[in-house]
Amino acid sequence: xxTSFFILALVxxxxxxxxxxxxxxxxxxxxxxxxxxxxxxxxxxTAQRRMLVDVERxxxxxxxxxxxxxxxxxxxxxxxxxxxxxxxEQEIKSVMTPEQYAQWTRITIGEAAKHxx
Numbered sequence: 312x313x314t315s316f317f318i319l320a321l322v323x324x325x326x327x328x329x330x331x332x333x334x335x336x337x338x339x340x341x342x343x344x345x346x347x348x349x350x351x352x353x354x355x356x357t358a359q360r361r362m363l364v365d366v367e368r369x370x371x372x373x374x375x376x377x378x379x380x381x382x383x384x385x386x387x388x389x390x391x392x393x394x395x396x397x398x399x400e401q402e403i404k405s406v407m408t409p410e411q412y413a414q415w416t417r418i419t420i421g422e423a424a425k426h427x428x
Contacts, residue, residue: 353411353418362406370399 355363373395377388404412 353407353415355407355411359406359411363403366399366402366406370395370402 374392377383377391377395380388383391403415407415
């Protein structure tokens with residue numbers, strides 16, 4: 312079920328976020344990860360990268376905890392996953408500019424369509 316959700320991989324940001332922050336106002340490419348593959352590219356600044364890394368870490372913990380709870384019915388897990396993902400996407404949207412979010416949406420929907428066929 313984990314692979315059914317889009318995970319933002321901020322290439323190099325996780326490893327170098329504090330050591331190699333770019334100057335304020337500057338932006339550099341980051342990538343969207345889907346099923347362990349990097350696709351497309353977003354241009355994000357350091358503050359956005361930090362916020363998105365935090366969002367991803369928090370929600371990944373929540374997804375993992377939910378998946379590990381074998382006392383819940385599959386329908387309950389699916390419903391809660393959908394709700395978690397909707398909240399996650401709203402947080403991602405609040406971090407990005409409208410243009411960045413539109414690009415992220417195109418990338419993730421495009422990749423989902425490729426993997427669904």
